[in-house]
Amino acid sequence: MRVALFVTCVNDALYPRTGQAVVTLLERLGVRVDFPEAQSCCGQPQFNTGYRHATEPLVHRYASAFADYDHIVVPSGSCAAMVRENYPRIGARAAAEGRGGRLAAAADRAVPRTYELTEFLVDVLGVTDVGAYYPHTVTYHPTCHGLRVLGLGRRPRALLEEVKGLELRELASAEECCGFGGTFAVKNPAVSSAMGADKAHHIRSSGAASVCTVDNSCLMHIGGLLSRAGSRVRPVHLAEILASTEESPW
Amino acid sequence: MSVTYLGMPPFPEAAAAATGDERLRGNLRHATRTIRDKRAAAVAELADWSALRAAGAQIKDRTLRHLDHYLEQLEAAVTAAGGTVHWATDAQEAGEIVTRLVRATGEREVVKVKSMVTQEIGLNEALEQAGISAYETDLAELIVQLGEDRPSHILVPAIHRNRSEIREIFRERMGHWGRPAPDGLTDRPGDLAEAARLHLREKFLRAKVGVSGANFLVAETGTLVVVESEGNGRMCLTLPETLISVAGIEKVVPTWQDLEVFLQLLPRSSTAERMNPYTSTWTGVTPGDGPAAFHLVLLDNGRTDTLADQVGRQALRCIRCSACLNVCPVYERAGGHAYGSPYPGPIGAILTPQLDSMETGLDASLPYASSLCGACYEVCPVAIDIPEVLVHLRERVVQGGTATVRGERTTVRPARGHAAERAAMRAASWTFDHPRALRAGERMAARARRLVPRRLPGPGRAWTDTREVPQVPAESFRDWWRRTRGTAGGAPGSTTAHTVDDGTGAVGSTGRTGPLEDPR
Numbered sequence A: 001m002r003v004a005l006f007v008t009c010v011n012d013a014l015y016p017r018t019g020q021a022v023v024t025l026l027e028r029l030g031v032r033v034d035f036p037e038a039q040s041c042c043g044q045p046q047f048n049t050g051y052r053h054a055t056e057p058l059v060h061r062y063a064s065a066f067a068d069y070d071h072i073v074v075p076s077g078s079c080a081a082m083v084r085e086n087y088p089r090i091g092a093r094a095a096a097e098g099r100g101g102r103l104a105a106a107a108d109r110a111v112p113r114t115y116e117l118t119e120f121l122v123d124v125l126g127v128t129d130v131g132a133y134y135p136h137t138v139t140y141h142p143t144c145h146g147l148r149v150l151g152l153g154r155r156p157r158a159l160l161e162e163v164k165g166l167e168l169r170e171l172a173s174a175e176e177c178c179g180f181g182g183t184f185a186v187k188n189p190a191v192s193s194a195m196g197a198d199k200a201h202h203i204r205s206s207g208a209a210s211v212c213t214v215d216n217s218c219l220m221h222i223g224g225l226l227s228r229a230g231s232r233v234r235p236v237h238l239a240e241i242l243a244s245t246e247e248s249p250w
Numbered sequence B: 001m002s003v004t005y006l007g008m009p010p011f012p013e014a015a016a017a018a019t020g021d022e023r024l025r026g027n028l029r030h031a032t033r034t035i036r037d038k039r040a041a042a043v044a045e046l047a048d049w050s051a052l053r054a055a056g057a058q059i060k061d062r063t064l065r066h067l068d069h070y071l072e073q074l075e076a077a078v079t080a081a082g083g084t085v086h087w088a089t090d091a092q093e094a095g096e097i098v099t100r101l102v103r104a105t106g107e108r109e110v111v112k113v114k115s116m117v118t119q120e121i122g123l124n125e126a127l128e129q130a131g132i133s134a135y136e137t138d139l140a141e142l143i144v145q146l147g148e149d150r151p152s153h154i155l156v157p158a159i160h161r162n163r164s165e166i167r168e169i170f171r172e173r174m175g176h177w178g179r180p181a182p183d184g185l186t187d188r189p190g191d192l193a194e195a196a197r198l199h200l201r202e203k204f205l206r207a208k209v210g211v212s213g214a215n216f217l218v219a220e221t222g223t224l225v226v227v228e229s230e231g232n233g234r235m236c237l238t239l240p241e242t243l244i245s246v247a248g249i250e251k252v253v254p255t256w257q258d259l260e261v262f263l264q265l266l267p268r269s270s271t272a273e274r275m276n277p278y279t280s281t282w283t284g285v286t287p288g289d290g291p292a293a294f295h296l297v298l299l300d301n302g303r304t305d306t307l308a309d310q311v312g313r314q315a316l317r318c319i320r321c322s323a324c325l326n327v328c329p330v331y332e333r334a335g336g337h338a339y340g341s342p343y344p345g346p347i348g349a350i351l352t353p354q355l356d357s358m359e360t361g362l363d364a365s366l367p368y369a370s371s372l373c374g375a376c377y378e379v380c381p382v383a384i385d386i387p388e389v390l391v392h393l394r395e396r397v398v399q400g401g402t403a404t405v406r407g408e409r410t411t412v413r414p415a416r417g418h419a420a421e422r423a424a425m426r427a428a429s430w431t432f433d434h435p436r437a438l439r440a441g442e443r444m445a446a447r448a449r450r451l452v453p454r455r456l457p458g459p460g461r462a463w464t465d466t467r468e469v470p471q472v473p474a475e476s477f478r479d480w481w482r483r484t485r486g487t488a489g490g491a492p493g494s495t496t497a498h499t500v501d502d503g504t505g506a507v508g509s510t511g512r513t514g515p516l517e518d519p520r
């Protein structure tokens, strides 16, 4: 089993600790993980803003960077959703525009091997107890693309429930969008912030010390709002909770 | 004539104003959340909901694929049943047809059943110009009309009003339109409904002409279907001597059997009811029973153009249930008026710009009025993938392409005002396709990390007005990996045809483009 980490551009540049957590976690579970350096960005910001053509080289890049791996692990629900949902569309549209089937073929290669982190843990490795220890109160926000596009369902919660010392706090209106939405956050800042303020309010009301998601981009928005409002609730990626153990707390 | 109201600003401006209106937000939060939970319960009752939903989508898709056939069948059936069919290319033509038909009766007033399409064509205004008064008879439409307001929701047009506001409107305005509100009117829902009932009864009994829309048009028999809750529709459809119905061409379904699917999908999705209180069906005219003259005005108004778009056409499946509005977090905060057309919320964001051929600045902003959270798609009873269409329309805004505009295949130029963004997106894609440049950029950002101010100038302000910027780490993941694991882990994708720059210096790629060139 050849496993590669697709760390994603946001994690690479802004949240390297999340990528390190995935490596630590997978190695602890006996999985040898590679980081093909040819990888970069899945193209989601460009695609979702309407720049489909600008996304195309990144589809090729993704497919070739990970060509030699059986499993591509992505610690981001929305980036995994981008590959799975939109790469085939990008390929089909290019073919429909008379530009041949190369993109569609690249998408075909990439899609079935792409797993969001919790899918890889639960479905491929078949574990929910990863031996983690995290003695804090945590509330879980299911991010939209993980929830509705990938259909992650109970996977993240199942993993959190097995973490020793962790106390899970319920989040009101959990399935409602936090208002990040990529470029939406700056194109419609008032509505985005109003949505985020409500999310932040529910997070604070949960009484948890940390808010956890499978997407750092949403956490960047939520965390940015929380800290501007002077809240001490800590945003944390699920991978970092799962990487934490009694011997080496994260 | 565009579907959007005249002089409306782009969505972000109107929405920003609405987010500051505490009362509006309170009204909307309360109303949408109540409907949202009830809908979920009503849908959960049916074990075969997903099959029904798929059937609804398939029936609509198939009908739209053969729309010409079913429309001709419908016309023949309506005509055979004693009705008259009129075809309207656009809003103006539809308004002229209806005005002419009302004038021919010699009447100066009409009663109306709540209808989206007559709002789309601005019918009340067109009639008013011709000296004809159109009275809305749906309770919420009455509130909107009396308040000289605009509807903000498909199903609950006065959702932005609470009951004390409604009492004020009734007290101040009812007398101008007919029977005034009773003295000492309270804001109890029962009293408000009674005031409306008395006011409207006068209109029903006097009117000689009724105007309606239609939820469904059954091609095989020429039957029209109106689904409603208050019984005002039943009054308008049966008491007048002349009935004029206006319907979009996408409302046709082939057979009565198809109604079995939609009459389950629609009430549960819209009002969270197992069955709506009134379902009226009528076929042409029946001597001695109901209107003696029946006219059906079939409206295109951009629908054929929309049908030509393979991704966008799914918007024509819409049965106007409004479930997507009720779950939409953007709608809840921005309110319906910010969408600037009779079609608010997620469906409005994909339908209005298509019907309008993206002609106004508002049209070009609507596809961006979404965080792409997908809640709308999840509840849509005919499975319209609204996020997919939104992104598709964004592409038309920033990238241009081809689209059908008034029946002609047209090359669409990108909308104005996106040049800087386009350059930035292309530059980003170029950088991301050149890992060495990416690594250099990340290192530069890491060195400058302490220089990032808390409040950014220019476009960055949109972020930092309300949110902190994330701290740039001292070392990117890429650099951490190389430092701790060496480059051995990185297997370049050399086994495939597309050679890539693996960031190690061995650049060998095909078709490189600079950041500002078109990557196509």
Ligand code: SF4
Residues within 6 Å of the ligand: B269, B317, B318, B319, B320, B321, B322, B323, B324, B325, B347, B376, B379, B380, B381, B382, B383, B384
């Ligand atoms: S798009 Fe779907 S959910 Fe929205 S109003 Fe139309 S049918 Fe209902």
